[in-house]
Amino acid sequence: MSVLEIVRIPVLRDNYVWLLHCPATGATAAVDPAVAEPVDRALAARGWALSAVLNTHHHADHVGGNLALKRRHDAIVVGPAADADRIPGIDVKVGEGDTWSLGDATAHVLFVPGHTRGHIAFHFPESAALFCGDTLFLMGCGRLFEGTPAQMWDSLRRLRALPGDSRVFCAHEYTRSNARFAIQVDPHNDALRRRAEEVERARRHGHPTVPGRLDEERATNPFLRADQPALAHAVGLDGADPVEVFAELRRRKDNF
Ligand code: ZN
Ligand code: FE
Numbered sequence: 351m352s353v354l355e356i357v358r359i360p361v362l363r364d365n366y367v368w369l370l371h372c373p374a375t376g377a378t379a380a381v382d383p384a385v386a387e388p389v390d391r392a393l394a395a396r397g398w399a400l401s402a403v404l405n406t407h408h409h410a411d412h413v414g415g416n417l418a419l420k421r422r423h424d425a426i427v428v429g430p431a432a433d434a435d436r437i438p439g440i441d442v443k444v445g446e447g448d449t450w451s452l453g454d455a456t457a458h459v460l461f462v463p464g465h466t467r468g469h470i471a472f473h474f475p476e477s478a479a480l481f482c483g484d485t486l487f488l489m490g491c492g493r494l495f496e497g498t499p500a501q502m503w504d505s506l507r508r509l510r511a512l513p514g515d516s517r518v519f520c521a522h523e524y525t526r527s528n529a530r531f532a533i534q535v536d537p538h539n540d541a542l543r544r545r546a547e548e549v550e551r552a553r554r555h556g557h558p559t560v561p562g563r564l565d566e567e568r569a570t571n572p573f574l575r576a577d578q579p580a581l582a583h584a585v586g587l588d589g590a591d592p593v594e595v596f597a598e599l600r601r602r603k604d605n606f
Contacts, residue, residue, distance in 0.1 A: 352454030354477040356519070357396075358558060361388050364523040365411050366560055368481060369393070370404075370474075372453030377401045379428075379452050381472070381481045382521050383415030390422065402452060405429035406483025407469040408436035412521060432461065433468025444470065462509065464502025465492030473512060480516045480564065482509060487520045488562040489545070490528030491573040493604065499597035503576060506596075510574050514565030525549050525559040531606045532572045535584045535599060542570040572599055 357369040361384050368381040369392050379402040380389045393400055400423035405413050407430065416427055416438040428450055431443035444450055446461035450472075457472040462485045469492075471482040484492035485502075486509050494502055529546040536542055545566065552559050567574055575581050576596035582588055585598045 351456075351476045354452070354455050354474060354479060356477070356479060357392055358560070359388050359392050360523070360558070361385050362411060366519070366521055366523065366558075367415075368519050369398075370452055370455070370479075371396070371398055372455050375453030377453030377455075379404050380415070380419065380425075381519070382406055382412035382483060383419055384411045384413075386415035386418035386422070389415060389419060393423075399423065400425045403427045403439075404457075404472055404481065405437050405440075406471060406481065406485070406521070407466045408433050409466070409484070412483060413438055430461075430468040430470040432463075432470075433466065436468070446470075460505075460508060462505035464494055464497035464499075464505045467496040469497075469505070471509065473516070475513070478513065478515050478517055479519060479561075480509065480512060481519045483521050485509065486518060486567070486571075486574075487522060487528055488518060488525040488559055488567065489532045489542075489549075489571045490524055490603070491571075491600070494600060499600060500593045502600070503593050503596040506574055510564070510568060512564055514563070514568070516564040517561040518564055518567060519561045523558060523560060525562075526553045527606075528571075531603050532570065534606075535572050535602065536570075536575065536581060537584075538580065539570065541566075545570050 355371040359367040378398045426441040427439045428442040429437035431445040444459045448459040460471045577592035
């Protein structure tokens with residue numbers, strides 16, 4: 351086993367590319383490289399060689415750097431089997447229950463459709479690290495571009511069940527706007543209020559908020575709390591099925 355070294359590379363407007371490095375073997379991967387150059391610079395600064403690109407889904411702000419990175423490094427592209435035809439340069443197709451190793455560090459793949467129909471997440475248990483792309487955001491979740499509320503709710507519940515100390519490495523810095531929405535639909539949640547204040551402070555100083563901890567998400571993310579009576583009540587759906595509550599929360603956030 352090996353605990354990964356993880357580097358944040360902010361790119362574009364609000365995307366994060368994550369660089370993963372196995373110190374025992376030197377194996378290095380870039381998760382969802384929207385663009386190639388900042389990844390090249392981060393690699394060069396550390397003297398690391400890129401061995402793999404990991405993609406969670408097919409959107410351009412996650413795969414835009416695939417081909418350039420493949421060309422410049424001897425790297426393979428690992429992505430969702432269910433979406434193989436939309437992942438540029440894919441070499442290794444993975445899905446639910448598969449494992450894939452970066453040097454001595456093993457990732458477990460979860461199939462988490464909803465944002466797109468082929469979305470996957472990579473969980474490295476020994477590093478307590480979850481790379482969830484645009485499925486789970488801190489205090490938020492991805493828009494439903496290709497999936498149904500039932501699919502997304504099921505995906506989020508499965509991510510929610512991972513160990514509480516897991517660090518959530520999502521692909522966007524959306525936390526501040528997510529927190530403002532969360533407060534609106536969960537106004538009596540003290541843990542949420544405290545966290546929202548911390549986030550406002552961090553963002554005012556230009557500090558990143560990602561990664562967060564999964565147990566904090568369980569306590570404060572309204573989209574992980576759609577089965578809580580308080581959230582059903584807040585959206586006027588007392589006693590309703592959590593899928594309905596989730597769908598209504600997502601609808602409201604789309605118009606927030
Ligand atoms: Zn996306
Ligand atoms: Fe995205």
